[in-house]
Amino acid sequence: MKDSFAEFQQPDGDKTTPAKTCRDLFVAHPEKESGEYWIDPNGADPRDSILVHCDKETKSTCINSKPELSAELSMKQEASGSVWLSESRSASHSINYKADTNQMSFMQLLSARAVQSLTFHCKNTIAYKGPRDGQKKAIALMSWNDLEIKNKGKFQYEVVKDECADKSSDWASSIFKIDTDKPTRLPLVDVRVADFGGKDQAFKIEVGEVCFS
16 A cells, blocks of 8 residues: 555556656656656546656657548538638548547646647648738638637747648648647647638648647
């Protein structure tokens, strides 16, 4: 019983003895390296713990999306304009994570910062800037707490790379990043697209891990 109590006091990231966060894990076990560990943010029961990547350098807890990469989407049956993927009749793609809502909410409360990137793989499709119409067809991202993160305005994303601006028939990609001290804004839950439906137009959404620190 004594050994079990000691294990509970200093969890080691195992399925039966999860830490509350990766930061807690590295504080209790500074000898551990970056890697996959079990954590239990709500601390209620190890049985609902989640497998995450722990980054020793940043002390971040990183949760993967599922699926990380969408199927190839063309949305040829949609009306023109802009469409959120979760509401699309032809794409029908939803973004989920390897943590339930309860665990994600506790992770947000236990954190001071959150970071996430999203990669837009494109073929003849604009992600941010277009060759002729500027940013009129830039994608928008939906935050966890229902904020629309756009190319301009109060809530903006950072554009890390924008190969899609060339609108080429070869596959390319654009990368968008959100780095916020408001952890309740992440993870991302939806993407709105405005350039679709044309001949040979297609895209794929790759949702990066969300890292809390």
